[in-house]
Amino acid sequence: MQKLGWPFLAGRNITINKADGVYLYDDRGREIIDAAGGAIVANVGHGRDRVVEAVAEATRQHSYVVPPWLTPSRQAMLDVLGEHWLPDHLTRVHCTSGGTEANEAAMKIALHYQQAIGEANRTKIIGRSISYHGTTLATASISGHPNRKHGLLGALPKFPEVASPYPLRCPLGSYHPNAGQYYVDLLEDIIVSEGPQSIAGFLAEPIIGSSGGAITPPDDYWPAVTDLCSRYGVLLIMDEVMTGFGRTGKKFGHQHWQIEPDILVSGKGLAGGYAPLGGVFASEKIGLAIEEANYPVMFNTFGAHPAACAAAAEVLSIMVEEQLVQRSASMGDYLHQQLHAAFDQHPNVAEVRGKGLFAAIEIVADRESLEKFDIDLQVSGRVVASGLKHGVFYYGGGTGEVRDIVCMGPPFIVSESQCDQIVSVLRQSVDEVIEAI
Numbered sequence: 001m002q003k004l005g006w007p008f009l010a011g012r013n014i015t016i017n018k019a020d021g022v023y024l025y026d027d028r029g030r031e032i033i034d035a036a037g038g039a040i041v042a043n044v045g046h047g048r049d050r051v052v053e054a055v056a057e058a059t060r061q062h063s064y065v066v067p068p069w070l071t072p073s074r075q076a077m078l079d080v081l082g083e084h085w086l087p088d089h090l091t092r093v094h095c096t097s098g099g100t101e102a103n104e105a106a107m108k109i110a111l112h113y114q115q116a117i118g119e120a121n122r123t124k125i126i127g128r129s130i131s132y133h134g135t136t137l138a139t140a141s142i143s144g145h146p147n148r149k150h151g152l153l154g155a156l157p158k159f160p161e162v163a164s165p166y167p168l169r170c171p172l173g174s175y176h177p178n179a180g181q182y183y184v185d186l187l188e189d190i191i192v193s194e195g196p197q198s199i200a201g202f203l204a205e206p207i208i209g210s211s212g213g214a215i216t217p218p219d220d221y222w223p224a225v226t227d228l229c230s231r232y233g234v235l236l237i238m239d240e241v242m243t244g245f246g247r248t249g250k251k252f253g254h255q256h257w258q259i260e261p262d263i264l265v266s267g268k269g270l271a272g273g274y275a276p277l278g279g280v281f282a283s284e285k286i287g288l289a290i291e292e293a294n295y296p297v298m299f300n301t302f303g304a305h306p307a308a309c310a311a312a313a314e315v316l317s318i319m320v321e322e323q324l325v326q327r328s329a330s331m332g333d334y335l336h337q338q339l340h341a342a343f344d345q346h347p348n349v350a351e352v353r354g355k356g357l358f359a360a361i362e363i364v365a366d367r368e369s370l371e372k373f374d375i376d377l378q379v380s381g382r383v384v385a386s387g388l389k390h391g392v393f394y395y396g397g398g399t400g401e402v403r404d405i406v407c408m409g410p411p412f413i414v415s416e417s418q419c420d421q422i423v424s425v426l427r428q429s430v431d432e433v434i435e436a437i
């Protein structure tokens with residue numbers, strides 16, 4: 001038999017035979033706490049029989065139906081999205097098979113809209129310096145994620161880029177009171193220098209995902225950015241692939257502020273990991289304009305797959321019935337308290353950050369000067385490996401100049417004692433790695 005390369009590039013290979021609740025079980029039967037919820041995906045936890053049944057039922061009904069048509073599972077997903085989840089102003093739904101495709105579709109929808117309303121020159125979308133939006137050429141290019149662009153640079157389309165807010169390392173000074181306005185001014189400078197009439201949209205995560213490790217902007221940032229975008233006719237495209245569907249303790253991450261994005265992008269938690277699904281949700285104004293212009297919003301063959309929509313309908317219903325968004329908020333508070341207790345005085349941890357059950361630490365060589373460890377030491381990779389050895393799976397983060405980040409995003413059913421273990425193993429792993437350096 002031919003031996004096949006898996007993964008594509010040689011790397012660490014672990015076999016997980018089973019997962020249940022917040023635990024993964026490897027092929028030796030070892031129990032591992034899934035403190036990362038996979039890739040910050042498994043919001044309702046593993047092994048939910050009713051999701052399995054719903055997926056099986058949808059698969060029995062049909063293996064496949066073209067995405068624009070309705071099926072019982074698509075209707076069930078739309079019903080729960082409309083009744084419990086989406087902000088009232090977002091009425092148009094386009095489904096893909098993941099976050100990358102959803103961001104790509106959202107950017108195209110923004111471009112279509114601007115063309116449709118006669119803004120023919122609005123062809124640019126602004127991205128941010130610390131961000132991740134996906135793997136296609138366009139989404140990789142607009143991402144502020146240098147590590148994921150190696151070997152591609154010459155071929156990537158160009159997008160204007162503005163600095164992501166990073167309060168810990170704001171050039172005005174750490175946690176400077178004017179940091180929010182500082183970063184808003186940078187965005188206005190880019191809009192003006194590129195030419196306001198050339199900008200179609202601004203794509204950003206409300207709280208930065210793993211590229212920055214839950215970097216949270218100052219509270220005045222998002223309201224001012226929203227005003228700025230509407231003043232300049234720029235659509236605000238909120239990438240909530242990681243932060244959406246309860247992860248940060250609100251239904252959507254942007255709801256920590258009083259703002260209304262024009263387009264909301266989701267993935268990961270939408271179907272809780274039970275099936276591949278991404279979602280783009282846009283306002284009626286956008287949908288109508290594109291409809292009237294008769295532009296296509298082309299589907300992916302596997303977008304809105306009936307089995308994936310069945311999984312989403314069930315996962316989102318479980319979250320409502322079990323009040324898991326509230327639980328993400330309250331258990332998130334507990335996790336953050338424990339992380340602060342463990343790391344606030346730690347000489348090598350610069351910051352504990354995030355909201356709800358999305359948290360991260362930034363490891364540094366020196367807490368006072370914020371000096372980083374040498375990149376070749378691969379500190380966060382070693383901490384993740386050590387955590388795994390001690391039975392907890394964390395999600396490594398950071399890119400380029402942002403490094404040595406360890407993220408956490410456990411299922412919302414995580415208990416206090418499991419949070420205690422997540423924090424104590426993290427402390428042990430950080431100490432072991434630093435000791436070895």
Ligand SMILES: Cc1ncc(COP(=O)(O)O)c(C=O)c1O
Pocket residue numbers: 039098099100101103132133134135205209210239240241242243267268
């Ligand atoms: C914020 C954000 N956007 C987009 C993506 C890409 O989604 P996918 O991996 O499902 O294509 C990710 C994946 O990590 C993400 O975190």
